[in-house]
Amino acid sequence: MTKEHTSPQTDKKTLKVTERAVGGPMPGRPGGGMVGQKAHDFKPSARRVLGLMRPERALVVLVVVLAAGAATLxxxxxxxxxxxxxxIFEGVVGRRLPAGATQDQVVEGLRRQGDEQQADLLSGMQHLVPGQGxxxxxxxxxxxLVVGLYVLYALVAFAQGYLINEVVQRTIYRLRSDVEDKVHRLPLEYFDRQPRGELLSRVTNxxxxxxxxxxQTMSQLLSSLLMLVAVLSMMFWISPTLALxxxxSVPVSVVATSQVMKRSKDQFISQWRTTGRLNSHIEESFSGHALVKVFGRRDEVLREFDEHNATLYDASFRAxxxxxxxxxxxxxxxxxxYVVVAVIGGLKVAGGSISLGDAQAFIQYTRQFGQPLTQIASMANLLQSGVASAERVFELLDAEEQVPDRADPSSLPVGGRGEVRFEHVAxxxxxxxxxxxxxxxVARPGETVAIVGPTGAGKTTLVNxxxxxxxxxGGRITLxxxxxxxxxxxxxRSRIGMVLQDTWLFGGTIRDNIAYGRPGATEEEILEAARATFVDRFVHSLPDGYDTVLDEEGTNLSAGEKQLLTIARAFLADPALLILDEATSSVDTRTELLVQHAMASLRQDRTSFVIAHRLSTIRDADLILVMEDGRIVEQGTHEQLLAAKGAYDRLYQSQFAAAVA
Incomplete structure (x- = not known):
């Protein structure tokens, strides 16, 4: 599409230059914000992420139940x-005691001998039988029983992990669908002002x-929290003193974790914003790889990449x-x-307050108690990184959409021929x-209206x-x-066919690219469109003919051949209104002449708008509009406008008279 200096399409380069000067996307732009800026608070964003899983709440409840069961087991x-x-311990001790005596008798005998510590130890044993091993x-x-318990735990944990994976993948599936739908509801203005690499980074990375x-956080965080509750309950059951x-260590851990999280959040936001800018630069330099080579800007592109890469390295390292x-x-x-609990627990065992097995279990619980805390804290960086990414996706989802269609829309008359009227449009x-x-x-059916004028006059804006x-x-446009x-x-748009200066082809066969103009078209209709637009002339020179597979950029075709394909696509669509925006700018003179003949038959009985800079291509137009600064300053046929010696004549002379001289 022709780029005009008053349109945001050309401002894109200016915006990127400004971005490089300020170090980030410009404030006020969609998805903008300076690097390191806090786009949203953590809590609202985290709640919104949890809200994404609301349709899976039944599975989430089941996951919580399974996680609670696993933690208990x-x-x-x-x-x-x-x-x-x-x-084992009571058996070893009991074997050394005299047989036939009771536990109380042995304890009492030790106290009479003055061995209080040994007596306290034996009194704390619940199933001691003197003389028995x-x-x-x-x-x-x-x-x-323990083996069975752990086998059951493994099965429950497996079921929990499976369901968590189901919940997460369904949630992300819906989120991707929402993003895809959102992209189709965004106005063209959003894409004009948003670097493509930055947008791709939000949608993918x-x-x-x-x-x-x-x-990771749903699985480990949920399990860790429930394990923390279960372990703490067991610790209080064994010994409230040791549990206290x-x-x-909990408040110490919480304070340390919160301080670290507070400092890491900004770093993660910076990391993902820098990733978006790096992707934007890579996409731009790869798309314009040929121009980079032609103008010898390889070193500058590499230097700029190194700067972005170094910034990303620093942000990622700090985060x-x-x-x-x-x-x-x-x-x-x-x-x-652990050291404090082990010492105090040993003293309690020696004093008979708790058994050796309980002391051993409590020390193991101490380790298990620290493990969930450590896992929760280690999840903090993942959680911060995930929420930072979620904020960027939410910025896309919250972007202002195009004006929705009316609730009671009109419809075009059957058999309409494409009359277009601009009535006091602003x-x-x-x-x-x-x-x-x-x-x-007014553009009447069957007429070809050519629009000419200097760059920035508003030609492309008119068809937009x-x-x-x-x-x-202001005003209105009628069809x-x-x-x-x-x-x-x-x-x-189903009544309009459009051929742009910038060709767009998708990965697929030549047949598929032509058929894109009208889904359900027959093979004969596709071939007819190809023959009418002279695509058939070069397709047979390709190894696989119409089954030749094109890449997304169509690099295995010349610029002129790609342009012919887009014209064939519009021909197949058979629209009531045809818009050609410099449609023959990429073809050679002979091919241009052939395409003009094809377009002559395509334009029959339908309105055509032709935007052109080469005035030789629009001499036969029924009406030529000359635009300057958004206004029509002249209109008429080619001969009438030349005779008027006005703006059109000046444009014509600038193209042909100088060449003759």
Whole structure:
């Protein structure tokens, strides 16, 4: 499409230059914000992420139930194993005691001998039988119970992991669908002002990062929280005193984690914004690879890439380093807590307050108690990174959409021939710089209306308004007597065929690319369109003919051949209104002559708008409009305008007279 200096298409380069100067997307632009800026608060964004899983709430409830069951089963293991330890220890001690005496008699005898510590130790044993050794049958039963418990835990944990994966993947599936739908509801203005690489980064990298973060945090965070509750309950059951001692580490861990998270959040936001800018630069330099080579800007592109890459390295390093401090800090606090609990627990065993098995179980619980805290803290960096990506996706989802179609839309008359009327139309991209003001014209069926004028005059803007890529700000445009603003966009655009200066082909065969103009077209109709637009002439020189597979850029075709394909696509669509925006600019003179003959038959009985800079291509137009600064300054046929010696004559002379001289 022809780029005009008053349109945001050309401002894109200026915006990118400004971005490089300020170090980030410009404030006020869609998805903008300076690097490191807090786009949203953490809590609202996190709640919105959780809200995405609302349709899966039944599965989420089941996951919570399974996670609670798994945590309970896992927490019971050490307590039951402690029973096995007690059986072995009491058996070893009981064998050394005189047979026939009771536990109370042995304890009383030790107290009379003044051995209070030994007496306290024996009094704390619940199943001591003097003279009896280890009850291996009871130990075997305990061990089998523990094995069964852990097998059941593994099955429950497997089911939990499977359901979590189901929940996350369904959620991300819906999110991707929502983003895809949103992209189709955004106005053209959004894409004009948004770097393509930045948009692609939001749609791909940020969604993938959010999926990974949800997958890991949902599984480990939920399990860790429930495990923390289960382990804490078991610790209070065994010894409230030791449990309170162990809890001293919690506020220390919370304070340390919150301080680290506070500093890492900004770093993760910076990391993902920098990733978007790097992707934008890569997409731009790869798309314009030939121009980079032609103008010898390779070193500049590499230098700019190195700058973005270095910025991303610094942001990523800082984010990972700061968030990585959580684990060492928590491990240090956990080890100190372990030492204190082990010492106090040993003293309680010696005093008979708790059994050796309970002490062993409590020390194991201390380790298990620290593990969920460590996992929760380690999830903090993933959570921060995921929420930072979610914020960027939400910015896209919250972007202002195009004006929706009316609730009671009109419809075009059957058999309409494409009469277009501009009635006092006004439009501007910037309110301070009016572009089109009080423009009126009529394009009748069967007429070819050529639009010429200097760059920035508003030629492409005119057809953008007809297509409703932009909405008029004054007056109205009618198609076959119906205001286009009252029509559904799909119905309006189904009556219009458009051939742009910039060709667009998708990955697929040549046949598929032509058939894109009208789904359901027969093979004969496709071939007829190809023959009419002289595509058939070069297709047979290709190895696979119409089955030749094109890449997305169509690099295996010349520029002129790609242009012919887009013309064939429009020919197949058989539209009531045809728009040609410099459609023959990429073909050679002989091919241009052939295409003009094809277009002559295509334009029969339908309205055609032709935007052209080469005036030789529009000499036969029924009406030529000369535009300057958004206004029609002249109109008439080629001969009439030359005879008037006005703006058209000056344009014509600038193209041909100088060449002759």
């Amino acid at each position: 896992n927490a019971l293991g050490p307590k039951i194993l402690g029973r096995a330890t007690d059986l 280890v009850d291996f049958a009871a130990v075997r039963e305990v061990l089998l 940020d969604i993938d990062n959010l999926a990974q973060s949800l997958q 001692v162990a809890l001293v 990972q380093f700061v968030s990585g401090l959580v684990m060492p800090i928590l491990m240090f606090v956990g080890n100190l807590n 439009f501007s991209y910037d309110p301070e710089h009016p572009l089109i003001d009080d423009l009126s014209l 308004l007809v297509m409703r890529f932009y909405e008029v700000q 076959d007597g119906v205001d286009v603003a009252s029509l559904p966009r799909s119905e309006l």
